[in-house]
Amino acid sequence: MSKTVLITGASSGIGEATGKYFIQKGWNVAATMRTPNKALDWTKTNKVICPQLDVTKPETITSAIHETLEYFGSIDVLINNAGYALMGSVEGVTPEQLHQQFQTNFFGLVSTIQTILPIFRSSGGGTIINVASIGGRIGFPFTSSYHATKWAVEGLSEAMRYELRRFNIRVKIIEPGGIKTNFINHGALWAPHPAYTEMENHVRNFMDMINDSLAKPEGVAKVIYRAANDKSGKLRYSPYGEAIFFLHTILPDQLWRSLVESIMLGKTSSPNQY
Numbered sequence: 001m002s003k004t005v006l007i008t009g010a011s012s013g014i015g016e017a018t019g020k021y022f023i024q025k026g027w028n029v030a031a032t033m034r035t036p037n038k039a040l041d042w043t044k045t046n047k048v049i050c051p052q053l054d055v056t057k058p059e060t061i062t063s064a065i066h067e068t069l070e071y072f073g074s075i076d077v078l079i080n081n082a083g084y085a086l087m088g089s090v091e092g093v094t095p096e097q098l099h100q101q102f103q104t105n106f107f108g109l110v111s112t113i114q115t116i117l118p119i120f121r122s123s124g125g126g127t128i129i130n131v132a133s134i135g136g137r138i139g140f141p142f143t144s145s146y147h148a149t150k151w152a153v154e155g156l157s158e159a160m161r162y163e164l165r166r167f168n169i170r171v172k173i174i175e176p177g178g179i180k181t182n183f184i185n186h187g188a189l190w191a192p193h194p195a196y197t198e199m200e201n202h203v204r205n206f207m208d209m210i211n212d213s214l215a216k217p218e219g220v221a222k223v224i225y226r227a228a229n230d231k232s233g234k235l236r237y238s239p240y241g242e243a244i245f246f247l248h249t250i251l252p253d254q255l256w257r258s259l260v261e262s263i264m265l266g267k268t269s270s271p272n273q274y
C-alpha cells in the first residue's frame, strides 16, 4: 500500500517540488495550500489532494488532516514547510510583523505537530520533517526575525525527538542553503527603517544578485525524500548548506563576520576591528 505524506505550503518552491517528487516515488500526497490551486498540473491525479491549510488558522490544520485521513486512510510523514522571511533591522520591524512571522514559521508549525501527534501515536509511529534553514544556525544581517523563528524550530525539533522516540516517531530537520524559489523575491517581506537605508539597499542588491545563481528546489526535495525514508537517528540534513556550515565552523569568528559584512553590507574592514 502507498505511503502518505502531508506537506504544508505546497503551492510553490520547495513544497511543490517535494510534492512532485513524492508522487514520482509512488506516494500519496496531501499537498496542502493556503489557497488551493486546482490548476496545477501535477495535482491532477487521484494520488494527490489539495486540502486548504493556513498554518496560522488551527481549524484549517485540523480539517486538512481529517480530509487526508478520510481520503488516503493514514498519514506516514508530515512535512512542515510553510514559511516566509521577514527582512529588516530589529529596529524597523513592527511587533505585528514579528508576531505574524512567528505565527507562520513557528507557532503554525507547532500547532500542526500538536494536531498530528495523537494520530501518529495511535497509528504506531510516523516522521515529522521540519524545514528550517541554514539561517536556523547561522545569523545574517537584516534577517533577525526570520532567524529567530528558525532557531526556535531547531531547538523545538532537537528537544522533541527525545520525547517521541519511544512512540516510534522520528524527527528530521532540513536546513537548506539559498534556493531559487518565490522566497527571496516574493516570499520576503521587508520592514524598512530610514536609519538603515544604505545597509538595507546593500542587502537587497546582494539578494537580487545571487537569486539567479541559486540551486533549484528539486535538489532539496530529493533530500527531504531521503530524510523521510531514513530510519537512522540522523537529525539534520543541509541541502546546499554544507559549504556555508563548513566555512562558518573553520573560519575564526572575526574573519567570518568581516566576510559577511563586506559581502552583504558592502563594508570592507579589517577582521581585527571586530
Ligand SMILES: NC(=O)c1ccc[n+]([C@@H]2O[C@H](COP(=O)([O-])OP(=O)(O)OC[C@H]3O[C@@H](n4cnc5c(N)ncnc54)[C@H](OP(=O)(O)O)[C@@H]3O)[C@@H](O)[C@H]2O)c1
Binding pocket: 008, 009, 010, 011, 012, 013, 014, 015, 033, 034, 035, 053, 054, 055, 056, 081, 082, 083, 084, 085, 104, 108, 131, 132, 133, 134, 175, 176, 177, 178, 179, 180, 181, 182, 183, 184, 186, 187, 217
Ligand atoms: N528558498 C530559500 O532560499 C530557503 C532557504 C532555507 C529555508 N527555506 C524555507 O523553505 C520553506 C519553503 O520556502 P520556499 O523557498 O519554497 O518559498 P516559497 O516558494 O515562497 O514557498 C513558501 C510556501 O509557504 C506557504 N505559506 C506562507 N505562509 C503560509 C501560511 N500562513 N500557511 C500555509 N502556507 C503558507 C506559501 O503559500 P502561498 O503561496 O499561499 O504564499 C508557499 O507555498 C520555508 O519554510 C523557508 O523558510 C527556504
